[in-house]
Amino acid sequence: MSDDRPSAGSLPGDPARARLLELAQARGSSLAALSKLIDRNSSYLQQFIRKGSPRKLGEQDRRTLAQFFGVDESELAPEMSGVEEKSYGASRYSAGDEDFHAIPRLSLAAAAGPGQFANGEAPFDNFGFSGRWLRENGFDPKMLSALTVEGDSMEPLLRHGDEILIDRGSRFERDGVHVVRMGDTLMVKRLASAGAGRIALLSQNLAYPPVEVGLDEVEVLGRVVWKSGRL
CATH class of the missing domain: 1.10.260.40 (lambda repressor-like DNA-binding domains)
Incomplete structure (x- = not known):
């Protein structure tokens, strides 16, 4: 040893x-x-x-x-203490000849600003997604969750109140927008490699400076793969 x-x-x-x-x-x-x-x-x-x-x-x-x-x-597996540690998989139901999956909406916000503490954990609602659409996009419905964006640091890509779909089975393997946890804080940021053992948390809004941290300081909860929002 x-x-x-x-x-x-x-x-x-x-x-x-x-x-x-x-x-x-x-x-x-x-x-x-x-x-x-x-x-x-x-x-x-x-x-x-x-x-x-x-x-x-x-x-x-x-x-x-x-x-x-x-x-x-x-x-x-860890003791059940956090949202991603609980099994909130999508349920399946039928509407006519099409199959749909109910993707859970979680009652906590992914902050697109300085960060917000995660308080709630249980799903309070769900989005219905076509099983065919999920398959065409290569998504496993059991690995998907929906969160709400708060703040303006990811504008104009993501705006306050937008709903985002998180693929919890997708780790940080390439640059892209992810939901991450630092301590008890959830954030949605664009991630980019910053050298050996380092990662950059980037905001879309240039008023927010980039933050560089060690890979062991941040937990990537999943990749943002879809968004919706009011016009």
Whole structure:
């Protein structure tokens, strides 16, 4: 075992962290190597286990690690404490000959300004999307959620009150507009690579300066793939 694996005594309370460390020790895998396996910087899982940042592993990261260790993905799932950790999958219903999926609208806002604390979590409503349209665009309805934009930093692309559709199965693999969490704050920003282990949070409104942070300081919750808004 290399020095990049902390002892069990340093772990935060989430049992998913303890389980990941246990699996890594049993397999003789370093956290740096496992971080590389999920296309993260070398300290990503060390920070996750030792400092609890990020607060949880993304679904694709959990899936990749679970497949590597040969365990069920649920063993690496966090305690249910955040919106993306809950299973608010789309339900399916029929209207005539067409199938529709009810995409949950979540009762919290993704701020397009300085950021807003996430208070609510449960869906309060849903949008009905054609199953054919979702398939044509390559979307998995179980991985979609709708949020409301607040603020003006993404204008004119996204305006205050716009509804955005988030693909929670899409990690930051290329530049684009994403919903991210920093601490307890949700933001919608354009993301761009800023060198090794760094990421830039960019606003569409040039009155807001770019913010550059380490990849381990921000959690990408999903990519914005659709928007709607009043004229």
